[in-house]
Amino acid sequence: MLKRILLLFTILFLTFLLPAEARVYIDINAPTFVQIPIVLPKWKPVDNTPPTLSAKAYEILKNDLSLSGFFRVIDYSRLPTQLQSKEGIPSTLFLQEWMPAGGEILLAGETFLESNGLRLRLKFHLIDLVEQKHLVGKEYEGPLQSLRTMVHRIADEVILQITGERGVHNTKIAYAAFQGENKEIFIADFDGADIKQITQNRSINLSPTWTPDNKKIAFTSYLKRNPDVYLIDVDGKNLQRFAYYAGLNASPSWSPDGKQIALMLGMEGKSDIYLIDVKGNNPKKLTKSHGNEASPTWSPDGQRIAFVSDRSGSPQIYVMSKDGSDVRRLSYEGSYNTNPSWSPKGDQIAFCGRVGGRFEIFSIGTDGTGLQRLTSNSGNNESPCWSPDGRYIAFSSNRMGWSKIFIMNANGFNQRPLTQSKGGESSPSWSKRFE
């Protein structure tokens, strides 16, 4: 919800670390919210900094803010002519000057590359044009190759100021994607940049999952002619066969404390949910029905596990306690509900449900109320996965003719593809924040 903003105030930018009161400008959980118009004048390359570097930082930031879904970005090219040429952080700011821009928030910044060409400094200020208030000003310093990370931090900081919670621009999304006939594991930044292929084994590599320390990816691979769970470092090194019981080994989900892993094992001839320890040992079977059990996901308090079971005759979402007791069916709408993902806040479970022959993303309260359909009439949508702040859901969709990873706000707004690649992507998994 947009707050009322008052105007006309001049601020002197003398200190960067002025404590800013985090105010909630928008409530992202509202069924509809209006994006805040944010004004982004050109960034200024200080001293001998190449203008291209400054322009790059500007583009990353602009994209971050757009992707966040909270903002309507007014970039410099859309400003009135007299403002288009303005760049950097003005020593004094005449707020009235920015009124014609049509924005409520002003974000200005500068790029400074040190003379040795290795160290980079980024400086920004955030001003509430309506309330005539300086919100925050910060400077970041790091190696040149950290440009993206540094810009993402700025975006996260901006979002913290506006929404009361840091953004997730410094998170990554792992997914599987076709490479010819084979599926390999890839990682991309939240903004779809910096795509890295971390497996190159030409096998079938499926459903990647981040380990809780953000350092490894677990996935299912057929390298040894059996679907086994492997671990690999995010840089593609140290491939390790992790769970390789007879039959199916798939869909691992780490408990919040990182000490247990729930997964699908087929050692008894059908898929059941088991718990194993961090070394992949001591399997303990949790499910006891005659059905096929799939896709376990932990509750953030580590007490319960949601999963899929077709014990009723069709796949539905169930919840049980972590010892396998107290099983309750959660989904009753539709005849095909799979892929549950427990929200980080613990109050919702997103899942994939079939409606009229198409697969759509839904969310439902953990008490079974508040069912919401988040996608509609746009291809098949599968494998929902929450961002660590619970404000986004990544999923796969073939609405463009081929399967791609999409990201949307948790209420279904602002759906956009993660990457610009051709497609064949599936099974997104969202990392925690990289600090």
Added chain:
Amino acid sequence: MIKKSLSIIILIMCLGLILTGCPKKTVIKEEPSVKKAEELAPERERPAKLEAERAAKETKEVELARIKEEESKRALAEKELAAERERAARLEAERKEKEARELARLKEEEAKRALAEKELAAERERVARLEAERKERETKELARLKEEEAKRALAEKALQAEKERAAKLEAEWAIKEKELKAKEEEAKRALAEKEKEFEKSLVVKKYPGIEGEVLESKLIKDIHFNFDKYDIRPGDAEILKENAARLTKHPSVKIQVEGHCDERGTIEYNLALGERRANNTKQYLISLGIAPDRISSISYGRERPLDPGHNEEAWAKNRRAHTIILSK
């Protein structure tokens, strides 16, 4: 004959002599009985008183005795006469008896002769009958022999025919056997060919990025499933029976049953579904007698579609249990 008649005449003469000499002997025999009657009288004489009486009496008695004696003498003579007569009668009777006896004997002899003659006639008749019978028998025997001969001839003929038939049959049989053998060989060759066919049908299948090199055969057929189902349909059970029969013929072959799904539904749930399809198929093959250690199963979920299409036709093809050969 003359001797026999002479002896008969002599015999008759002797008999006449005997008959004339016999009566004298009979007279002598009567005397002792008269003497006994005279000795009884003295014993009846009594004492004195009665001497007179007795003397009178005695005189009387002597008289009487004398009369009596005379009477007895007369009686005796009469008696002798009677005896003589009796004897004569007896002799007469004896003679008559003898004659009768002779007559009877003659008659008997006659009868005997007649009987003998009769017997002879009977004998002759019997002989004749026997002869006739013999002849008849001989005739019969001859007839029988002839008949038998005929029969034997017939039988021989039949035997010959039978033999010929047997020979023919044998020949036919030999041909048939030959044909059968040829057929058998053909079948064997066909089987060998088939085995070769199986061998020939094996195609190396290399899955990129998956360890090992496996084989596929078009002769080991896929089965298919309904959407979101893993039960084996009746028609597919027949296919599995054929597959099992082929596997039984190649007992060293080790297989892996792959469970596959169509593209609909999510990756993980389809992995579970494929797991169940593969395992159900495996269990069915085991129930048909394939050793469990020859079969493994694996789920590929929806990751290896046969038909890349996005329609029911493609999906139906992709919901399958596919069998590969891990080792021969």
